[in-house]
Amino acid sequence: MRFGANYTPRRGWFHHWLDFDPAEQREDFETLAGLGLDHVRVFCLWPLFQPQRGLIRQRALDDLARLYDVAAGAGLDVTVDVLQGHLSSFEFYPSWTVTHHQRNIFTDPDVVEAEAELVAAVAHRLRDHGNQLGVSLANEPNNMIAPVGRDAVTEAEVDAWITRLLTAATEADPDHPHTHSAFDAVWYDEGHTFTPRQLTTLGARTVVHPWVFSAGIGKKYGGLSTEAAHVAEYVVELARAWAPDPARSIWVQEIGAPAGSVTPEQAPEFAEQTVRNLARCEGGVGCYLVVQPRCLAHDAGLPRAGVQPRPVRRARPTEAGRRASARCRRGAEAQPVAGRDSLDSGCAGRG
Amino acid sequence: MRFGANYTPRRGWFHHWLDFDPAEQREDFETLAGLGLDHVRVFCLWPLFQPQRGLIRQRALDDLARLYDVAAGAGLDVTVDVLQGHLSSFEFYPSWTVTHHQRNIFTDPDVVEAEAELVAAVAHRLRDHGNQLGVSLANEPNNMIAPVGRDAVTEAEVDAWITRLLTAATEADPDHPHTHSAFDAVWYDEGHTFTPRQLTTLGARTVVHPWVFSAGIGKKYGGLSTEAAHVAEYVVELARAWAPDPARSIWVQEIGAPAGSVTPEQAPEFAEQTVRNLARCEGGVGCYLVVQPRCLAHDAGLPRAGVQPRPVRRARPTEAGRRASARCRRGAEAQPVAGRDSLDSGCAGRG
Numbered sequence A, B: 001m002r003f004g005a006n007y008t009p010r011r012g013w014f015h016h017w018l019d020f021d022p023a024e025q026r027e028d029f030e031t032l033a034g035l036g037l038d039h040v041r042v043f044c045l046w047p048l049f050q051p052q053r054g055l056i057r058q059r060a061l062d063d064l065a066r067l068y069d070v071a072a073g074a075g076l077d078v079t080v081d082v083l084q085g086h087l088s089s090f091e092f093y094p095s096w097t098v099t100h101h102q103r104n105i106f107t108d109p110d111v112v113e114a115e116a117e118l119v120a121a122v123a124h125r126l127r128d129h130g131n132q133l134g135v136s137l138a139n140e141p142n143n144m145i146a147p148v149g150r151d152a153v154t155e156a157e158v159d160a161w162i163t164r165l166l167t168a169a170t171e172a173d174p175d176h177p178h179t180h181s182a183f184d185a186v187w188y189d190e191g192h193t194f195t196p197r198q199l200t201t202l203g204a205r206t207v208v209h210p211w212v213f214s215a216g217i218g219k220k221y222g223g224l225s226t227e228a229a230h231v232a233e234y235v236v237e238l239a240r241a242w243a244p245d246p247a248r249s250i251w252v253q254e255i256g257a258p259a260g261s262v263t264p265e266q267a268p269e270f271a272e273q274t275v276r277n278l279a280r281c282e283g284g285v286g287c288y289l290v291v292q293p294r295c296l297a298h299d300a301g302l303p304r305a306g307v308q309p310r311p312v313r314r315a316r317p318t319e320a321g322r323r324a325s326a327r328c329r330r331g332a333e334a335q336p337v338a339g340r341d342s343l344d345s346g347c348a349g350r351g
Helices: A013-019 A022-034 A058-073 A109-126 A155-172 A196-201 A214-221 A231-242 A267-279 A319-331 B013-019 B022-034 B058-073 B109-126 B155-172 B196-201 B214-221 B231-242 B267-279 B319-331
Strands: A004-006 A039-043 A077-081 A132-136 A206-208 A249-256 A285-288 A344-350 B004-006 B039-043 B077-081 B132-136 B206-208 B249-256 B285-288 B344-350
Touching: A013 B058, A022 A058, A039 A058, A058 A077, A058 A109, A058 B013, A077 A109, A109 A132, A109 A155, A155 A196, A196 A206, A196 A231, A206 A231, A231 A249, A231 A267, B022 B058, B039 B058, B058 B077, B058 B109, B077 B109, B109 B132, B109 B155, B155 B196, B196 B206, B196 B231, B206 B231, B231 B249, B231 B267
Parallel strands: A004 A039, A039 A077, A077 A132, A206 A249, B004 B039, B039 B077, B077 B132, B206 B249
Antiparallel strands: A249 A344, A285 A344, B249 B344, B285 B344
């Protein structure tokens, strides 16, 4: 059973690659490890790692490898998402994919080949790191497809894109489980071309991001409603039902208590209920509340330095949660888990 | 009389900010100084200097100041364009101005205020550098207006944008001449909202980029045609005619012999004729052929390391050119000059 969080650096947000500072990371990682986490999920910024189609920056790979080493020093394993791409409502397109050079990032052969090269370079660079958990292609790339995002793609084209990039990762590093992710439109939106079939058949695990704001659940029913507290459990069971292989691993990679859906006062109770409900999933689901410092004031576009975890974020699992977790440990394979912005929860499920 | 070139780093193209290396710059600058140049024009990358609306990276400013110091060590003065923005067909939009955060970069009050802060920060940081020549707002920002680019703007809105940013530069550094630039559509396209009036009245000088590919002149008439060899002279006289003040300085900031308009074999002769013709401009125009290593293979998107100036780029002014240049030195005020990609020429004109 694994517990982790999305790593959002307190200083510099995901722009921290521009001012890479292992000392700051060490501080952040020790804080996270002190909260009981055993791993983090980190995010490359595509334009910084591959600023031209044919240029993968060696120093970016070096910095990523150093980050792995710093995490190892704090006792943390790491999983990395490569093609960002999309992060917390912001999109990072390399200049060679926009305006006069605009090409569909899912279907243009040259662009996809470049993406495959970057995925392979990252996977290859990290394959011998003892704390590598695997590569994820991109954080919720379906945010970047039309009509929500820019590029129109068919389901078959998404199939080809995921398959090409997973092949690149696996060829570069056959020894770790590589995955892909998507936001909840996969489950809720008819006609969406990222599909349940892709999530439940491609890659080493089924990855889910069951956010309570999806489909307006939290707002509609309330942060502590039956509907909100069962979202994660619901999506896990939905994913299990879709999977041709009922024993396929399910990775609850992101859950959280976003403001607007769950009030700060409701967050601890929401988190505990979510964990309890996930723990009841058939076959055993291990859960653990994981948290991270919030560092981005979206409205101002201002990274905030020096923000410490709030009390609610220091919450440890209740006794019930601990029992549930222990129950899962017996039955469940170890799984990487991660959360994201704001109050985050991560759960590792296994069918 | 001043002679310079756009500084395109041989390694890393304009992405060099990501792997800032004063040693490489020193080598480049000594090469350029060895060709007889006395200054360079350098280009910030907007998303790297201001990755969030409220975040101007201190280290980016530090690196820029270090670049000025390295240039000073090679005997070069420097002029800097801030909001790139547009460079050689590539556009660099910060993530906070695209997709879900898309705002018009010329008219949105918050965006323009952030731009003004960056322009001011750059101007302020460099004001005490002995080799500062002044700040230019952005390289040809009219590439980024509709219908060529993304954001629709009226002439009045462009007026306000240029004025706001020039004010920011001047308030931060009243001691140097600050300017703005635009590509040739200003002169040739009816209805274009960057206008001759703006170029010839706003900022410390009239800045022109008389490229031979504009309006298809080189292709239509040939690289050594009367029409092609007189383009720069023509635009200088056009700018002088538009200026309410006939004595206003005219800065020929970019000219060149682009492939597709001028063959490599024609380039030296084209350059010499361009210089001779500019030298005939009324009131005296000083010219000097300036060159820089070409480092970007656009087609492949690949920066090429280790490229040395080609023989044609080592061409020194002919005796006639030298005479013309000497003639100008007598009559013309010293002006910063810069060239750009490929074979580049720079000329300082004065009305």
